[in-house]
Amino acid sequence: DIVLTQTPLSSPVTLGQPASMSCKSSQNLVYTDGNTYLSWLHQRPGQPPRLLIYKISNRVSGVPDRFSGSGAGTDFTLKISRVEAEDVGVYYCMQSTQFPHTFGGGTKVEI
Amino acid sequence: QSTLKESGPTLVKPTQTLTLTCTFSGLSLSRTGVAVGWIRQPPGKALEWLGMIYWDDNKHYRPSLESRLTITKDTSKNQVVLTVTNMDPVDTATYYCGYRQGYCSSGTCSWDYLGQGSPVTVSS
Numbered sequence: 001d002i003v004l005t006q007t008p009l010s011s012p013v014t015l016g017q018p019a020s021m022s023c024k025s026s027q028n029l030v031y032t033d034g035n036t037y038l039s040w041l042h043q044r045p046g047q048p049p050r051l052l053i054y055k056i057s058n059r060v061s062g063v064p065d066r067f068s069g070s071g072a073g074t075d076f077t078l079k080i081s082r083v084e085a086e087d088v089g090v091y092y093c094m095q096s097t098q099f100p101h102t103f104g105g106g107t108k109v110e111i
Numbered sequence: 112q113s114t115l116k117e118s119g120p121t122l123v124k125p126t127q128t129l130t131l132t133c134t135f136s137g138l139s140l141s142r143t144g145v146a147v148g149w150i151r152q153p154p155g156k157a158l159e160w161l162g163m164i165y166w167d168d169n170k171h172y173r174p175s176l177e178s179r180l181t182i183t184k185d186t187s188k189n190q191v192v193l194t195v196t197n198m199d200p201v202d203t204a205t206y207y208c209g210y211r212q213g214y215c216s217s218g219t220c221s222w223d224y225l226g227q228g229s230p231v232t233v234s235s
Binding site: 033037041105 | 157158160171173174207215216218219220221222223225226227228
């Protein structure tokens with residue numbers, strides 16, 4: 001199985017300040033079709049996860065542009081340019097390049 | 112509006128079989144490329160992918176659980192059913208069903224929609 005390692009485990013942030021988190025894969029996530037199926041999901045306390053970004057850097061419709069994803073191969077990053085109160089929760093990276101699909105352990109963002 | 116809703120027991124005994132139903136509206140499992148799957152989350156822990164069923168009835172399961180998992184669909188009812196046999200306390204988790212729109216190459220290849228989750232406790 002592909003292992004996704006997320007750091008940091010927890011990220012205290014200040015409102016209005018940037019935040020960044022990392023997701024490192026144990027294997028290259030480029031699929032045979034040339035796409036990299038690495039996505040980011042956000043889970044607020046007591047809520048189901050919600051898809052934010054797919055294929056490394058594509059924001060889902062309705063996701064604010066303060067969220068950005070980047071990276072390639074095995075190293076990926078999610079950045080929040082200016083943290084807002086609604087951004088608290090846990091962020092998970094997920095790979096769907098290879099079965100079984102796997103999730104990282106999550107990064108908790110707290111004010 | 113597109114929604115998914117999980118339903119099933121909240122408490123099962125060890126060795127029993129868990130059956131969860133995912134009912135979706137505003138979505139279809141008959142469209143080419145679509146998939147519906149299940150993930151779970153033990154209390155306070157990370158998400159875990161369990162398996163998926165595709166519009167053409169193809170399936171993928173988590174290898175470590177494959178002998179215990181079965182996912183089936185009823186397209187006419189807009190339902191997908193997850194069965195987990197021989198439940199154990201370590202299977203205590205919130206179970207989510209999710210929907211993927213279309214082929215990976217042209218879509219997100221991720222969970223476009225997720226249900227609110229169905230908490231399941233395994234205890235005697």
